[in-house]
Ligand SMILES: Cc1cc2nc3c(=O)[nH]c(=O)nc-3n(C[C@H](O)[C@H](O)[C@H](O)COP(=O)(O)O)c2cc1C
Ligand code: SF4
């Protein structure tokens with residue numbers, strides 16, 4: 274009987290040599306006359322262990338990692354295909370690795386276990402049950418279920434998904450659309466990418482349910498061009514889902530039409546902002562639109578459009594399969610369900626951690642992350658992408674909850690956490706935030722377009738070691754003033770939130786801006 | 798990287814690509830992607846034909862082309878390197894990696910090596926932030942990149958008979974020795 278061996282095909286595994294490992298395993302097995310069945314699964318999200326090779330044994334799946342192609346001969350010598358646990362890379366049963374065992378995998382329950390493109394695998398693990406239930410419901414009931422689940426958009430703004438869908442459902446319009454925001458440009462985020470690469474049918478199912486809920490027949494997935502592997506995987510999955518009747522002119526014989534199409538971005542961070550994304554889909558420069566009108570009323574091609582993040586759509590199949598209460602029972606306060614935390618940067622065990630809202634940042638950093646990768650003390654943690662605040666140690670007991678973060682003048686955003694050790698220079702990082710805003714600004718409004726460029730110049734003057742202290746202090750006052758203008762005068766969160774990383778760095782780490790103490794008026 | 802097309806061949810390919818996209822404006826970005834994938838870049842001289850096809854002004858097409866970082870107006874280098882410059886990669890030595898790349902290639906970001914064979918550009922996040930620092934080489938992505946691994950990947954890519962990746966993004970062509 275052949276032994277089943279898993280080697281992930283997620284780009285996180287590919288980027289550290291998974292293809293070479295898979296090839297070496299096939300070659301070595303052939304050389305030894307061993308019968309194996311190699312499956313390319315998705316990633317478990319234990320990214321520091323990639324490539325994470327698993328062997329199916331009677332006692333469950335045994336893990337080995339991170340495996341290099343050069344390790345493969347020794348793994349066979351150690352009897353790894355019989356589940357022997359003696360090789361130094363042996364991790365034991367994967368499901369019992371504490372990092373994974375302690376998570377609350379809801380959206381990511383299937384991810385890493387299945388072959389991402391196998392429809393049989395997807396169905397065997399509960400796939401399409403939500404879509405089948407949704408097909409039997411009136412649109413308003415689907416929307417009601419999503420509303421009752423308490424799901425809030427996972428793309429950053431945390432707006433209730435059910436409320437948005439209800440607006441689209443009620444809006445008059447000849448054509449309605451669903452649009453998936455898969456632009457994921459934030460540093461430290463990769464959960465969308467993992468969903469697209471490692472469980473694409475879940476996203477397809479979520480979008481199909483959304484289309485039924487709002488009365489749309491067509492949907493677009495706008496994926497950033499930096500994710501070619503995700504694009505290829507989605508296109509393959511859409512083709513197979515369509516051939517199997519889950520998409521197309523007659524979804525599962527219901528007479529309902531749902532067509533999905535992948536559109537590739539072209540390297541512009543601002544196209545993650547929903548209205549800029551719509552402009553880009555329409556073939557224009559990605560310039561932010563003034564709201565109102567909301568995209569829910571006048572979105573793509575002027576029609577009512579439900580635009581949501583990948584993780585928002587991905588949460589929906591389960592809500593329809595298991596009921597709103599199942600999802601709502603996870604979480605705290607007004608943050609219901611689970612948050613796929615993405616832990617990255619200078620940390621020993623970086624990866625994807627799905628947890629009910631409410632865990633603290635410190636738990637994530639140490640219990641999951643194991644502290645810094647460099648072994649040096651952690652200094653600052655940026656949460657919520659390049660527009661998120663830097664949190665100093667005094668704030669690491671903050672629970673992961675939208676409101677708790679807002680109270681500390683920080684944001685959860687898309688759940689990305691980037692760790693910096695004590696060698697980080699917060700002055701340089703503040704400058705980077707401004708420079709990023711200047712480079713990626715859509716240019717529509719003055720506070721952001723001009724302000725970010727002036728911000729870089731001002732920070733340069735502050736960081737100039739030859740400038741006398743009083744002069745630098747004047748520049749700090751100017752920088753705070755400028756941040757105020759950007760905060761309150763920008764049309765969208767690109768200019769409106771760049772002050773978060775800049776001011777939090779300045780406030781919590783003033784020593785990195787000068788040898789002398791800087792003035793620190795107020796909370797900002 | 799494919800061999801550059803002759804100007805006449807590029808014109809034929811471009812006409813065929815445009816013919817595959819109807820003239821609705823929302824087809825503009827897919828058409829530009831297809832053009833760049835087929836020819837390697839979108840020369841300014843091609844803008845009038847694109848504008849005619851989509852019934853847009855040349856200024857509008859130029860505006861779109863220059864708004865997006867992805868599109869190139871000149872033939873790409875034989876080997877395209879992008880280094881991630883975003884926060885997670887910075888926390889893990891992206892600055893040191895950049896300095897190494899600059900020394901090795903003898904050029905700055907947005908530049909090319911002296912013989913023109915390698916281009917060096919910044920990118921902001923490749924979704925590999927847990928295994929930083931990350932880079933791409935042509936269409937393949939690499940993570941946990943050390944200066945030594947950078948050198949080995951580049952040397953491999955510059956070998957004349959390197960097999961091309963089978964489809965954009967993956968499977969990667971990481972040589973076993975690296
Ligand atoms: C500058 C900027 C970048 C953004 N980038 C993204 C992104 O990459 N992905 C995303 O889903 N939302 C992003 N957003 C938020 C979207 O505008 C929008 O709120 C979201 O797509 C709505 O979906 P949700 O309700 O499911 O979160 C961004 C917003 C701004 C202002
Ligand atoms: S804040 Fe910046 S990105 Fe947003 S609309 Fe204004 S110029 Fe454009």
Ligand code: FES
Nearest residue numbers: 881886923925926
């Ligand atoms: S920050 Fe470099 S890959 Fe995300």
